[in-house]
Amino acid sequence: CTASSRPLLSLLSAKGSLVSSLPLLSCHYPATTLDRASSEQLTKARAAYELVCSTTPQMPQTLLVVTGASRGLGRAIGVAFASASTSNISSLRAILVARSEDDLSETASLMQEASQQSSTELEVSCTVADLSDLDTLEETVEEIFEPLLLSPSPYDKAILINNAGSLGYLGQCRDMKSLSELQHAINFNLTSSFWLSSQFARIFAKTEGETGTGGRCIIVNITSLCAVEPFKSMSVYCAGKAARDMFHAVFAKEEETRVSSSGSRSCRILNYAPGMCETAMSLELAESDRLDKDLGTMYQTSLKEKTMVQPKDTAAKLVRIVVADEWISGAHIDYWDE
DSSP, rough: OOOHHHHHHHHSSSSSOOOOGGGHHTTTSSSSSOOOHHHHHHHHHHHHHHHHHHHHHOOOEEEEEEEEEESSHHHHHHHHHOOOHHHOOSEEEEEOOOOSSHHHHHHHHHHHHHHHHHTEEEEEEEEEEOOHHHHHHHHHHHHHOOOOOOSOOOOOEEEEEEEOOOOOOSOOOOGOOOOHHHHHHHHIIIIHHHHHHHHHHHHOOTTOOOOOOSSEEEEEEEOGGGTOOTTTTTTHHHHHHHHHHHHHHHHHHHHHHHHOOOOSSSEEEEEEEEBBBBHHHHHHHOOOOOSOOOHHHHHHHHHHTTTOOHHHHHHHHHHHHHHHHSOOTTTETTTTOO
8 A cells, every 4th residue: 555645634634534534544655755745734634643543542553663674783673673572562563764675675574474473463664765865864754754643543652763874984094085985974874863863752752732642752872882982993983873872862861851741751762782793784894904903803703603692682682671661861771781
């Protein structure tokens, strides 16, 4: 089933029973560009959504948005959330975001398999997007987030896994030669990450007196030991992770005074370091001739001896942390922490 925001908005304003139109509102959004709706239309859509949620009994859903979901850790996190054995979530709506349509489809299939083996009711859709393209980032984020407000079911939790990122430049600081390579890394690892978290909270973390999803908003920034420890030849990656950590720590501090209609904080934020995972990124580091020699040897040895953290294991721990909801907002938690 395909849909765009304009037909849905027209549907909401059409004559007849709004509730009778609900099956159409559950359409999955395709991995193509959605029509942009005006601010006035979106305001009307939100009002209609609030009306539906307040007048029609619906089973609450958990909303999950995962960026960088096409492989590795992002894929493992999606699968872990879809598995009731780790998440205890009864109804999940998942939006997967990445650049590869084929790989996103594979992640979606794995999530469906996991949900079928448990009691999790799953609705999953994919959005193909390049989050490093600042010319289209604002529009892309609107297309991902805004239509989610048209769901006929209220969200008990809205969770963003801000995972997408890249290594960027590898090598000695004084040997940088490409400004465009540096700028691309900053665009992807910092600018898009900051914007995603900001807009997710703006839409889903409603404070007392505001209309919105009415549930809990959680933002997870996928960070690294590189955010707190310097590693030679990985300056751009380390700086990016450190900046993302601090941005989200400040964000959490700002949210301390914001209270939701239920009396709890409207948005909680976690910086989660998954450990040295066996992913394509680790393989790239192990094979790179630009990485510090000792660091490269460590990656090669870890891969050979299979001592790296498996994505499914760290993903399962992250889901348990998120579901328990007991961490100090803004904290940096590592896979190896007790």
